[in-house]
Amino acid sequence: MSEQKRQDIHNSNVPVVCQSCEARHRGVCGALSTSQLSQLSKHATIQQVPAGQAFESGEDTEERCANVLKGVVKITKLMADGRQQIVGLQFAPDFLTRSSSLRSYTEAQTATDVTICSFPRRVLDEMIRDVPELGNRLRNQALRELDEARDWMLTLGRKTAAEKVASFIYLLARNLDPEAEADGITRQFVLPLARGDIADFLGLTSETVSRQMTKLRNSGIISVENSRSISILDVDALAEASGGS
């Protein structure tokens, strides 16, 4: 590993586009040497996508996958009659891939302005062949997402509205800042989702979300400005209110 690194330093430098990228350290790209990074970055494009836009899942174009560098992407499932559920939020430096089979109606949309680094799936597949560690990372990301999805199932199935809202804010605090390491909890941030979207994530109505938010504010656990800017005043109390998961 360190030998590989030294060799790469002689060969070439880290591609410019990758230099400040979180994904290179904690994301899937961390499995690649600098020369492999160069190889991949030849096919990669960095894009700014405005908030509220559906991902063009590459129906006609070539299938692509992408690292989220900045912002939040929401993944939703919806029913024929319009009911919908947000089934996942991808934060930097998560990796976005066409979720296995898309049997049921699944869609990815930007929740905020988002920066992504995308490349053809084909290139990734080839690279997996050369770098088994890359395959491992992808499998681990899938397993981690599975575990997160299951955690959220507990929230959806067994928590009260109050606990759900607290869980949501606590989730954001733990994931919103890609720079933060390990237990890094962000105490102040702007909600990436509107009330309606929060409701769709929590299996509630926007009115109920609003009411529970007010309760959290009144109990001194959080403060809210402009109905979008959140400050967590008491992290422990928030964790407690979320059901202590």
Add this chain to the structure above:
Amino acid sequence: MSEQKRQDIHNSNVPVVCQSCEARHRGVCGALSTSQLSQLSKHATIQQVPAGQAFESGEDTEERCANVLKGVVKITKLMADGRQQIVGLQFAPDFLTRSSSLRSYTEAQTATDVTICSFPRRVLDEMIRDVPELGNRLRNQALRELDEARDWMLTLGRKTAAEKVASFIYLLARNLDPEAEADGITRQFVLPLARGDIADFLGLTSETVSRQMTKLRNSGIISVENSRSISILDVDALAEASGGS
């Protein structure tokens, strides 16, 4: 592939323990040649586990993973105050692995009498190195489970009690028979879960499950005997009642 197979026929036969195993065809073992199967089966043991037993997650012993050959395994998450949620059911020929990180309190228990084929995780990891296809299958299984978990999030978050119960029965009908291919729907089976467990899977109470079951029976969609044996009388109506996911 077919060349590989022919060669294996000359080398050795499919191990006895694997001969009637579904996992060999549709599960992860399908990636292995017969000689690799032989290699793996040297470390594998087939076990019968009675219903209602927690998996010994190998705390002290060596970490193992397993194929489910027969029966149903339930994966549950639970909260400090005892509330619990079943976050997944594993049917044959699913593969059971220590779910990534076990950050939150997760547990696997047999729902019915179960037959598993288990082996040390270490052996599997080594084999992945030699057979990249095995890694792919594992990743695909993880992605499939992720997709299933997300489907269930829609059920938990957005469906009514009636739709939830119908969805559950429909889920069983699609997964209970490992022999059934593709769209194989089992029309008659014994519920692998008690009412309380069904409730924990659906995010309801056992009383509500009972009531909705009665309604399904009264509307002629299913019939129930002994409160455990189910016959689906009208598959389309059941799919309709489940919300048409």
Add this chain to the structure above:
DNA sequence: CGTCCTATTGAAATTCTTCAACACTCGTGG
């Protein structure tokens, strides 16, 4: 035949939703 355990059913209580009105923010155009 009684006991234990699970399932069913009923009625009251609770939580969450629905419907409706109002408030706040922000941008546009008078």
Add this chain to the structure above:
DNA sequence: CCACGAGTGTTGAAGAATTTCAATAGGACG
């Protein structure tokens, strides 16, 4: 600069769905 309107968020009150509590029923087993 202010008024207006659209979109989003908040709050209230009535209604519905689900839970809780409690009683009854059904099977399995000694």
